[in-house]
Amino acid sequence: MIAIVGTIPDRDFPMILGEVNLDNGRIRIQGNSFPVVRGTPALLAAAIKACEVLGRPFPVGHLAGDIGLGDGSRRLYKYLTENLRNSEFSVITFHYFQPDVDWHNRIIFSLEEMAYRPILIADAGFMYAAKMSGQSEFYDLFTPDVGEMAFLADEKAPHPFYTRGFIFHEENRVPELIKRAYSHQNAARCLLVKGERDFVADKDGVKTTIDQPRENAMEAMGGTGDTLTGIVTALVGSGITVKDAAIMASRVNRLAGSLTRPTPATQVIEMISKIPQALEIVLKEKEQ
Amino acid sequence: MLGFFKKKNPKHNEKERGVSADLGILVFENTSEVIQAENVLKKAGWSIRVMGPPPEIQTGCDLVIEFPLIEELNILRELDNADVSPLQVVPVTAPLLLPVSLFQTKDFGDFLMVRAANMKLTIDKKTGIIVNISGGGCPDVPYLAQEMVGKNLHEAPAPKDIGHTLCGYALQLAYEEMIRQ
Numbered sequence: 001m002i003a004i005v006g007t008i009p010d011r012d013f014p015m016i017l018g019e020v021n022l023d024n025g026r027i028r029i030q031g032n033s034f035p036v037v038r039g040t041p042a043l044l045a046a047a048i049k050a051c052e053v054l055g056r057p058f059p060v061g062h063l064a065g066d067i068g069l070g071d072g073s074r075r076l077y078k079y080l081t082e083n084l085r086n087s088e089f090s091v092i093t094f095h096y097f098q099p100d101v102d103w104h105n106r107i108i109f110s111l112e113e114m115a116y117r118p119i120l121i122a123d124a125g126f127m128y129a130a131k132m133s134g135q136s137e138f139y140d141l142f143t144p145d146v147g148e149m150a151f152l153a154d155e156k157a158p159h160p161f162y163t164r165g166f167i168f169h170e171e172n173r174v175p176e177l178i179k180r181a182y183s184h185q186n187a188a189r190c191l192l193v194k195g196e197r198d199f200v201a202d203k204d205g206v207k208t209t210i211d212q213p214r215e216n217a218m219e220a221m222g223g224t225g226d227t228l229t230g231i232v233t234a235l236v237g238s239g240i241t242v243k244d245a246a247i248m249a250s251r252v253n254r255l256a257g258s259l260t261r262p263t264p265a266t267q268v269i270e271m272i273s274k275i276p277q278a279l280e281i282v283l284k285e286k287e288q
Numbered sequence: 289m290l291g292f293f294k295k296k297n298p299k300h301n302e303k304e305r306g307v308s309a310d311l312g313i314l315v316f317e318n319t320s321e322v323i324q325a326e327n328v329l330k331k332a333g334w335s336i337r338v339m340g341p342p343p344e345i346q347t348g349c350d351l352v353i354e355f356p357l358i359e360e361l362n363i364l365r366e367l368d369n370a371d372v373s374p375l376q377v378v379p380v381t382a383p384l385l386l387p388v389s390l391f392q393t394k395d396f397g398d399f400l401m402v403r404a405a406n407m408k409l410t411i412d413k414k415t416g417i418i419v420n421i422s423g424g425g426c427p428d429v430p431y432l433a434q435e436m437v438g439k440n441l442h443e444a445p446a447p448k449d450i451g452h453t454l455c456g457y458a459l460q461l462a463y464e465e466m467i468r469q
Binding site for chain 2: 007008009037038039040041066067068069070072073096097098099100101102123124125126127128129132133134145147148151156157158159160161162163164165170216217219220221222223224225263264265266267
């Protein structure tokens with residue numbers, strides 16, 4: 001079973017746990033609903049769409065409202081610290097969170113007490129907390145964009161906001177950034193770096209790059225990285241290895257973007273509706 | 289395949305290092321400002337402490353305030369409202385680090401995108417409407433996008449006014465750069 005943990009940009013949204021559904025552009029969970037715009041809602045929607053095609057159960061959401069004050073994140077941190085050890089998830093994806101080193105480390109202790117280790121994926125604020133804690137290697141997959149990759153590569157930076165200027169944030173420097181991040185133990189076992197060209201890498205270097213189809217407008221669209229993390233989560237949950245899932249997810253996300261014919265003003269919900277078609281195409285390609 | 293997990297201690301926990309990577313330091317002109325800022329922040333419920341400065345800090349007085357770095361934008365707004373702004377704000381583990389100052393601009397024809405650190409802001413060049421905000425990982429990013437997308441750049445709320453975190457601060461820099469261009 002897959003768990004997806006993150007925050008919703010609504011201060012009044014309570015902390016909720018339960019299976020998520022997607023209905024009419026809204027995520028529904030335990031009688032509550034919220035729109036799919038970007039962030040964790042976009043990740044959830046993409047994972048649901050991929051699970052539909054894969055014939056897998058929908059993810060369980062662990063969600064709380066937080067608009068940046070950290071209150072919802074702290075409620076989630078506390079719940080996870082107390083309860084993860086007794087859970088039986090096979091994959092856990094951590095997403096939008098207020099980064100907090102102390103709470104992050106308490107969650108690691110709880111994960112260590114689980115009977116079986118789940119596959120751990122981290123993106124967004126939770127990935128920042130993992131790097132700040134010096135615990136990146138604890139995770140199976142990080143899904144940074146190029147700016148976040150520069151942050152992982154800068155062993156001194158406590159947040160992307162403080163990434164040093166000499167660590168260039170350019171696409172053509174990504175292999176260097178990957179190497180530097182691994183040399184300082186600031187990368188997960190596998191990296192899926194999203195950008196004009198996507199990179200799948202591990203400690204031995206770049207394993208493959210995916211650059212087709214290419215839609216430049218996707219860089220400007222909020223939520224396209226979240227959908228990528230949602231798709232890879234669903235694929236890993238279906239039993240595909242992390243590295244193969246990362247390669248497939250990159251291709252599916254790019255194809256869904258291309259099928260949308262996006263402009264920089266396109267909203268991610270339009271792209272999410274194309275994920276089933278894109279995944280069907282990639283699954284057929286894989287069979288041949 | 290699920291594997292059995294070996295228990296180990298987080299290798300860089302707070303106790304081992306004596307200092308946490310997610311803290312920052314506020315440097316002030318004089319001790320009286322430190323005391324004033326301490327009162328303002330404590331009254332507002334922030335978890336802060338007054339301490340001696342690290343050796344790398346050359347300016348300011350002999351006391352600094354330690355605070356949760358991620359909430360830099362929120363805390364600076366609180367201090368600005370009380371008219372007691374710091375001389376400098378730096379990460380506690382690396383006091384010589386400066387906020388990102390490099391911007392990347394991409395022209396999509398009808399649209400223009402500016403990136404600062406991990407945050408991207410895109411506008412329609414003809415109307416000035418903010419059409420997308422992407423990147424970032426702190427919980428105020430989806431909230432900021434919700435409040436800003438669809439509005440004119442000059443009419444939308446500024447990230448510094450409604451954001452709370454360092455991602456919000458990075459978006460503020462992208463927003464200022466977009467206005468400058």
